[in-house]
Amino acid sequence: MNKWRLMALLAVVALLVAACGDDDGEETTTTTAATTTTAAAFEGLSYSAPDCDYGGEFMTIEAVDELTVRFELCYPDVAFRSKVAFSAFAIHPMEHLEATGGGGDALVGNPIGTGPYMLEQWDRGNQLVMKRFDDYWGTPAIAETLVFRWSSEAAQRLVELRAGSVDGIDNVGPDDFPTVANDAALQLIERPALNIFYIGFNNNFPPLDNELVRQALAMAIDKGRIVDNFYPPGSSAAEQFLPPALPGFAPGVTWYDYDLQAARDLLADAGYPDGFDIELSYRDVVRGYLPQPAVVAQDIQAQLAQIGVNVEIVVMESGAFIDAADAGELPMHLLGWGADYPDATNFFDYHFGAGSSDQFGEQFEDITTLLTQAGSLSDQAERDVLYAQVAELIKQHVPMIPVAHGGSGLAYKADVVGAHASPLSNELFWVMDPGGRDTFVWMQNAEPIGLYCADESDGESLRACEQMNESLLAFEIGGTGTVPSLATACDANADLTEWTCTLRSGVTFHDGSTFDANDVVMSYLVQWDASHPLHVGRDGSFTYFPGLFGGFLNPPATEG
Amino acid sequence: MMGPGDLVPDPLHPEGPLPAGGPGRVDQRGETARLPETRGLWATAFRELLHKRSAKIGLFMLAVLILVAIFAPLIAPFSPTATVGIDEGIPVRSAPCIHLFGCDSSQPQHILGTDGNGRDEFSRLLYGARVSLLAGFGAVAVAVAAGTLLGLLSGFFGGRIDNVIMRIMDVLLAFPSLLLAIAIITVLGQGLINAMLAISVVTIPQYARVVRSAVLTVRENDYVAADRALGVSTGRIIWNRILPNSLTPLVVQATLGVATAVLEIAALSFLGLGVRPPTAEWGSMLAAERNQVFTAPHLVFFPGLAIMWNVLAFNLLGDGMRDALDPRLNR
Numbered sequence: 066m067n068k069w070r071l072m073a074l075l076a077v078v079a080l081l082v083a084a085c086g087d088d089d090g091e092e093t094t095t096t097t098a099a100t101t102t103t104a105a106a107f108e109g110l111s112y113s114a115p116d117c118d119y120g121g122e123f124m125t126i127e128a129v130d131e132l133t134v135r136f137e138l139c140y141p142d143v144a145f146r147s148k149v150a151f152s153a154f155a156i157h158p159m160e161h162l163e164a165t166g167g168g169g170d171a172l173v174g175n176p177i178g179t180g181p182y183m184l185e186q187w188d189r190g191n192q193l194v195m196k197r198f199d200d201y202w203g204t205p206a207i208a209e210t211l212v213f214r215w216s217s218e219a220a221q222r223l224v225e226l227r228a229g230s231v232d233g234i235d236n237v238g239p240d241d242f243p244t245v246a247n248d249a250a251l252q253l254i255e256r257p258a259l260n261i262f263y264i265g266f267n268n269n270f271p272p273l274d275n276e277l278v279r280q281a282l283a284m285a286i287d288k289g290r291i292v293d294n295f296y297p298p299g300s301s302a303a304e305q306f307l308p309p310a311l312p313g314f315a316p317g318v319t320w321y322d323y324d325l326q327a328a329r330d331l332l333a334d335a336g337y338p339d340g341f342d343i344e345l346s347y348r349d350v351v352r353g354y355l356p357q358p359a360v361v362a363q364d365i366q367a368q369l370a371q372i373g374v375n376v377e378i379v380v381m382e383s384g385a386f387i388d389a390a391d392a393g394e395l396p397m398h399l400l401g402w403g404a405d406y407p408d409a410t411n412f413f414d415y416h417f418g419a420g421s422s423d424q425f426g427e428q429f430e431d432i433t434t435l436l437t438q439a440g441s442l443s444d445q446a447e448r449d450v451l452y453a454q455v456a457e458l459i460k461q462h463v464p465m466i467p468v469a470h471g472g473s474g475l476a477y478k479a480d481v482v483g484a485h486a487s488p489l490s491n492e493l494f495w496v497m498d499p500g501g502r503d504t505f506v507w508m509q510n511a512e513p514i515g516l517y518c519a520d521e522s523d524g525e526s527l528r529a530c531e532q533m534n535e536s537l538l539a540f541e542i543g544g545t546g547t548v549p550s551l552a553t554a555c556d557a558n559a560d561l562t563e564w565t566c567t568l569r570s571g572v573t574f575h576d577g578s579t580f581d582a583n584d585v586v587m588s589y590l591v592q593w594d595a596s597h598p599l600h601v602g603r604d605g606s607f608t609y610f611p612g613l614f615g616g617f618l619n620p621p622a623t624e625g
Numbered sequence: 626m627m628g629p630g631d632l633v634p635d636p637l638h639p640e641g642p643l644p645a646g647g648p649g650r651v652d653q654r655g656e657t658a659r660l661p662e663t664r665g666l667w668a669t670a671f672r673e674l675l676h677k678r679s680a681k682i683g684l685f686m687l688a689v690l691i692l693v694a695i696f697a698p699l700i701a702p703f704s705p706t707a708t709v710g711i712d713e714g715i716p717v718r719s720a721p722c723i724h725l726f727g728c729d730s731s732q733p734q735h736i737l738g739t740d741g742n743g744r745d746e747f748s749r750l751l752y753g754a755r756v757s758l759l760a761g762f763g764a765v766a767v768a769v770a771a772g773t774l775l776g777l778l779s780g781f782f783g784g785r786i787d788n789v790i791m792r793i794m795d796v797l798l799a800f801p802s803l804l805l806a807i808a809i810i811t812v813l814g815q816g817l818i819n820a821m822l823a824i825s826v827v828t829i830p831q832y833a834r835v836v837r838s839a840v841l842t843v844r845e846n847d848y849v850a851a852d853r854a855l856g857v858s859t860g861r862i863i864w865n866r867i868l869p870n871s872l873t874p875l876v877v878q879a880t881l882g883v884a885t886a887v888l889e890i891a892a893l894s895f896l897g898l899g900v901r902p903p904t905a906e907w908g909s910m911l912a913a914e915r916n917q918v919f920t921a922p923h924l925v926f927f928p929g930l931a932i933m934w935n936v937l938a939f940n941l942l943g944d945g946m947r948d949a950l951d952p953r954l955n956r
Binding site: 223295362364366377 | 706708716717741742743815897901902903913915916918919920
């Protein structure tokens with residue numbers, strides 16, 4: 066018996082050794098082969114749209130040589146640098162995209178990138194663990210392990226921070242600001258309010274189809290009261306859709322004054338002297354722009370009751386709410402927007418541009434025309450003139466009431482060095498030193514939905530992606546300017562229609578493969594070309610790409 | 626549910642139904658000797674109830690609740706939905722301020738402070754009693770009606786009907802009640818009425834089973850056999866003989882059931898599936914301020930206390946009634 070068992074064991078060992086040996090051999094040959102090919106001749110990928118009639122921004126993406134990528138655009142783009150720095154356009158290894166088929170759990174659950182952290186384990190529903198990537202091209206991460214945890218309850222986040230089980234938390238509850246600020250063991254860092262909270266109207270639903278009614282509602286909302294009572298320090302009442310810090314903000318344009326009598330008169334003019342009934346939908350999810358959704362919704366309800374408008378509040382699940390809003394099913398809704406990159410197009414075009422969703426009902430042609438025009442200008446001063454007109458038109462048409470630019474706060478343990486808050490909400494933890502400990506634990510509002518951020522739009526997912534993946538450029542830490550990342554520089558020709566990015570050499574991906582221009586082309590291509598076999602993602606919507614770059618190539622027929 | 630005093634002249638006890646049979650029938654029953662005892666059941670039970678301290682406390686707590694619910698508009702200093710705190714210029718979620726207890730008289734008085742919208746917490750609590758009681762009684766009433774009907778049919782007819790009904794009840798019981806209620810609301814839509822219905826449906830099996838088991842005992846009694854022998858119609862037997870004599874366990878179950886229903890309404894509202902804002906409801910008040918448990922504890926404490934008061938009232942009363950009624954059933 067024993068003898069047989071020993072024999073069997075030996076046989077297994079022998080087989081294993083043989084198998085490993087084989088593997089090793091194969092691997093070496095492949096690598097060598099690859100090295101030889103690259104050394105001999107780099108075959109750069111190149112992809113072009115047949116023409117610019119498809120409406121998008123890209124004409125050609127080409128890997129000129131191993132470390133140069135050229136983007137040919139259909140129209141000038143001043144914000145190009147900001148866009149390619151955005152985390153939805155991170156670069157993944159071409160081979161990994163191909164091996165995973167461009168989607169599925171293999172990609173969404175394990176996005177191989179070049180960042181200072183790499184994925185160790187995603188224990189869904191519990192935590193996300195990353196470990197330092199030792200072959201990182203830049204300054205290595207300070208803490209060896211980075212852990213993401215989440216809780217939707219502000220009170221719980223603060224309790225965990227004070228108990229010492231986490232090193233930093235997002236969105237301190239508005240009432241907890243003084244508590245955190247006065248606690249010597251904690252540091253409070255306020256995040257600049259680069260966002261907008263608004264009350265959206267869909268003009269397909271009567272009586273909101275009447276512009277006078279929307280204007281009346283706009284006059285009946287006391288924004289100051291909302292900001293004073295329900296927002297943390299650092300917030301301000303909004304006069305326009307754009308936050309004041311964003312280029313394109315028109316300093317002269319102010320919103321309607323709060324005037325109940327004028328609002329009642331306008332309602333009477335519109336044929337509703339006794340007001341009307343309407344549904345107000347929102348999602349009970351805390352965001353920087355809306356720290357207390359339920360309370361604010363009820364205050365708006367109370368305010369509108371004063372002009373006879375009887376509001377029924379409907380709470381919806383977050384995802385269902387967004388889908389219904391985009392599909393144009395919600396007459397009146399509370400939503401907001403945080404800057405992804407610091408340009409007016411990120412706010413205006415996404416919501417009111419020609420390619421915007423049905424969220425606000427029928428598009429306002431005068432606004433879309435101006436936006437298209439402004440988007441194709443390269444001179445910021447000329448654009449500002451147009452954006453000021455857009456701001457005036459928005460005030461006239463009232464597709465939404467801009468209410469507040471919400472400040473939010475992050476809290477860290479006092480001994481965390483390098484703690485910061487980013488106006489774009491992309492805090493980077495590899496530059497933080499958690500008091501010499503080797504693990505940094507971060508607690509945010511919600512679990513990331515997926516880690517392949519080309520197909521995510523949720524800030525909680527993007528922040529996780531940003532620790533592991535990198536784009537051509539990056540945003541400066543805690544700021545909005547762009548700095549070199551995977552590209553050492555991206556430069557344009559004179560009329561801003563052709564951008565050439567010089568890539569960093571000696572960069573390796575987490576899987577050990579070498580980064581080159583083809584990875585860049587492929588990472589963009591799978592997003593750009595909707596008919597590409599690798600255009601799969603998590604649910605295939607890739608919302609940011611058309612939002613930022615005008616549209617997909619070969620869009621599916623159903624998409625109008 | 627009526628006040629406790631109403632239990633004595635209970636309209637359902639078999640005093641009334643007797644004349645229905647005609648004059649000669651009373652003599653033939655041979656059951657007349659038991660009637661006075663049955664009639665005395667409720668009176669005796671109520672007397673025993675008053676002898677139990679816990680039941681007395683329960684009755685008192687319930688009386689307070691009912692009075693508060695009825696007279697809420699008279700007692701409440703403010704409207705439950707008016708954002709008075711903001712209009713007065715005091716911060717939202719301000720702490721309780723009672724002038725009598727030394728709060729500066731320049732401050733507006735809010736006995737239990739104001740909530741996140743600057744509404745008077747005390748007024749909201751008072752009005753919340755209305756919603757809780759109505760919803761609790763409503764849910765139980767619907768469940769008792771449906772459960773009694775199903776239990777009667779099932780117990781009296783037995784056989785296939787019994788099998789079908791009881792298996793359906795088993796299916797309902799197989800789900801955790803709150804989960805099933807949430808599922809039902811998901812289908813029906815959010816709102817107080819729907820929440821009540823959901824809780825009713827979930828609790829029907831309890832009542833159906835209680836009634837069925839009582840009916841199984843009652844239908845074997847001689848007076849039922851006598852009725853059958855006399856050719857009394859099935860419907861009349863059920864209504865006049867079976868139902869009144871099966872009610873005792875049901876009353877206890879229903880009283881305890883109100884406590885559960887109140888708690889479940891609060892739970893559903895806490896989850897955002899109950900009342901729609903700005904209606905004052907204890908569960909939703911608790912939910913709205915749960916994140917302020919450290920900065921404004923009064924906004925979590927008092928609604929919690931109110932829910933506890935309510936549940937305790939019905940539990941104490943229910944326990945007392947069970948003690949008062951059960952020995953009789955066993956005799």
